Amino acid sequence: MAQTSRGDCSRRSAASWRTGLAAVVIGVALAGHPIDVGAASAPPPPPAKPVPSDSDVAAVGPSSFAFASDPRGAVALAMRPPVLAPLPPGPKPAAPRLTEAELIARAGFQPDQVGFLVHDLETGETVASHNADQAAFIPASVLKVPTAVAARAILGPGHRFxxxxxxxxxxxxxxxxxxxxxxxxxxxxxxxxxxxxxxxxxxxxxxxxxxxxxxxxxxxxxxxxxxxxxxxxxxxxxxxxxxxxxxxxxxxxxxxxxxxxxxxxxxxxxxxxxxxxxxxxxxxxxxxxxxxxxxxxxxxxxxxxxxxxxxxxxxxxxxxxxxxxxxxxxxxxxxxxxxxxxxxxxxxxxxxxxxxxxxxxxxxxxxxxxSPRLDVILASGLKHSNNLLAELVGLAATRHLEGRPLALADSAARLETWLAEAMPWVDWTGFHMANHSGLSPASRASPDQLVSILRYAHDQARARGVSPFHALLPDRHFPDPESTVVAAGVRVGSLTPRVAAKSGTVYHGRGLSGIAMGRSGHRLVFAVFTSDVTARQRFDEGYLHYSGRAVSRARAQLGRARDLEHALLLTWISEH
Known part of the structure; x- marks a missing residue:
């Protein structure tokens, strides 16, 4: 057995004592309790912990810690992980998509006051539909579309007066x-x-x-x-x-x-x-x-x-x-x-x-x-929404059909018949043309009837090898969505709508029908109407064309209808 000298034992005992005492001191200090050892016999204390400055406190907030002269606060702070700069915020979650029903409500209309239909020309599918078969809407100048389609088919795009x-x-x-x-x-x-x-x-x-x-x-x-x-x-x-x-x-x-x-x-x-x-x-x-x-x-x-x-x-x-x-x-x-x-x-x-x-x-x-060719005349009339032009074109078409001139109301009724004969698969219930221009609150049309007319015009142009009808429709420009109320809620990024359409406006009646290019590149044929028929009847019964209050209310309603059109089109274009 190896021999150990007393000196070695003494040295080992002293070392063990110091080691044990240090462990106790550190353990007690870590526990947050003060310790009192003899000044003469105690080993040197460990180095002092760094005390954070006021700037460091400010970095973590004034309410995180209390300092004064309490060493426990210094120890506790020293044991916390270092404070790092906050991470940049992540992308905002996508805003929930507003449904068509929510857009209608946000624009201040009742569900039965709005109707629309959207048809994908490439797939043949119905993209969106609401009250599409209800011929309860005032088409206003959108009625110039069936007049133009019929006249183009009857007289030919190259007809001259x-x-x-x-x-x-x-x-x-x-x-x-x-x-x-x-x-x-x-x-x-x-x-x-x-x-x-x-x-x-x-x-x-x-x-x-x-x-x-x-x-x-x-x-x-x-x-x-x-x-x-x-x-x-x-x-x-x-x-x-x-x-x-x-x-x-x-x-x-x-x-x-x-x-x-x-x-x-x-x-x-x-x-x-x-x-x-x-x-x-x-x-x-x-x-x-x-x-x-x-x-x-x-x-x-x-x-x-x-x-x-x-x-x-x-x-x-x-x-x-x-x-x-x-x-x-x-x-x-x-x-x-x-x-x-x-x-x-x-x-x-x-x-x-x-x-x-x-x-x-x-x-x-x-x-x-x-005169110029009929197509040139129609394009000008649709762009400027000229009532006289639409009436004369419609009257010329029915004179060609009948071989004699017809009075305006009879001529409009004859074009109704022609449309029904040309498109027998369409439900024409409720469709009415009081004239050829839409300048009458008595005219009625459904979204389905207008979309069917545009689809017919598209098919006929392709079959005859002539320019497509939508080339005659004016480009539709919309305001910045941020300047609107309803359309501002439809997020489409940098997408710019490409729409060619005919609008129609009378007090308490608004419509838009044409073709839009979807995000996918598909062509979307659409019609959207907003009508307050009851308000229009009161307007006519009171002959309120010169009533400032009635006209102001009607114009405000038209503004909301335009905003709704914009919002709906942005929705359809961005999703299809």
Missing amino acids: RTEVRFEGTRTGPVWNGTLALVGGGDPVLESDDLRRLVATLKAAGLERLDGRFVYDDSALIGAPVIEPTQPPEHAYNPGLSALTLDFNRVRVQWRGDAVDLVKVYGTPVEGVPIRLRRDTDTAGWSRAGPALRHEFAGADARDPGGAVTERWALSPYAPRDGALWLPVKAPAPFVAAVFRAVAAEAGVVLPEPEAAEGPARGVTVAFHR
């Missing part, structure tokens, strides 16, 4: 003896420069003066003083109808004080036109909240020092001292003939005062003008 000048009589040098007739063909986009070209042709043929009669013939269509009798007749969007039409049958009127005059626009002369204007000084029958103009037709063969008179307009005594507005022409044919006579005078051709033809004009055609 023809305005003629015919002459019956004898020509003796520059003087022609007989009857010169201006014959309207229902051209909806005829301009004064077109009349100038007709005059230039006549002058090139030798005409300088007509001895005889100058007549106008508008028998190709059945005319009317207004498009829609229930709408204000003084509004420029409600002009008269005629086979002779110029500048969309409206003129510019301007007044300063009591002087009321027509203004030359579009290059159309106004000297000699059979329209008279005056400011009324008698307040009887006028209202500050009523229309600014009042119309009346002159009697038969009415004349004044300025010549023949066909219509008179009175300006309200409550109208501002100075102002200007567009005036609808209620008797278009004599107006166009008077302008033709004026542009002839510009070219040095003397014509007598125009008069109405007793029947269809006879004689040989000595000049003619052809």
Whole structure:
């Protein structure tokens, strides 16, 4: 056995004592209890723990610890892990998708006041549907879509309207003896420069003066003083109808004080036109909240020092001292003939005062003008939502079908029949065209009927090898969603909607129908309507067109309807 000396034992005992004491001290210190050992016999204490500065305290928050002179706080703080900078926030969770029903409610409409249908042209599937088969909606100007589709199929996309000048009589040098007739063909986009070209042709043929009669013939269509009798007749969007039409049958009127005059626009002369204007000084029958103009037709063969008179307009005594507005022409044919006579005078051709033809004009055609192609006319009419253009196109289509002109209501009914015959698989229950433009609160349509019409137009264009119908629809531009209420809740990132569609707007009725490009690249044919039929009935019964409060409410509702359209389209486009 190995021998151990006393010195070795003594040294080992001292070392063990120190080691044990250190372990006890450390253990007690870690437990947070103070210890008292003899100053003479105690080993040196361990190094002092670092005390954090005020800046370190601030980094972890003022309420984390209490310091003062308590060493336990220092020990406890030293034992905590170091404080690290916070991690950056993660991506926000995706906002829950709002359903169509929630969007409708957010826009402030009842479920039965909204209807829509979305059809995927590529897959043939229905993407979204709500009240799609209910023909309870006011289509407004969306009704121009079925009119355009039918007219394009009946007349052809290359159809042109023809305005003629015919002459019956004898020509003796520059003087022609007989009857010169201006014959309207229902051209909806005829301009004064077109009349100038007709005059230039006549002058090139030798005409300088007509001895005889100058007549106008508008028998190709059945005319009317207004498009829609229930709408204000003084509004420029409600002009008269005629086979002779110029500048969309409206003129510019301007007044300063009591002087009321027509203004030359579009290059159309106004000297000699059979329209008279005056400011009324008698307040009887006028209202500050009523229309600014009042119309009346002159009697038969009415004349004044300025010549023949066909219509008179009175300006309200409550109208501002100075102002200007567009005036609808209620008797278009004599107006166009008077302008033709004026542009002839510009070219040095003397014509007598125009008069109405007793029947269809006879004689040989000595000049003619052809309109642009129907597709060009339709694209312009759909973009600018021109009521007169839509009515004349519809009337021309039914005249082609029947071989004779029809009155406006009969013509609209005939197009209804044609649509039903062309698309017998569609449920046409409730569909009604009061006219061809949608300028009537009585018209009705369903989302399914409009989508079916657009699908038919798409298939027909493909079968005939002509440009697609949606190429005629105007591009639809939407406001920044952040500036809206309902659409702002639909998150689509940087997606920009690509939509070509026809909108429709009347007080308490709003619609939009066309084609949209989905995120997948699929084409989505859609129709969405918002109608408050009860409110519209009250509006019409009270004739509230000049009630500031009623109009303000109706406009606010239209704003919410547009917002809802935007939100729905963003939803469909982003998800399909």
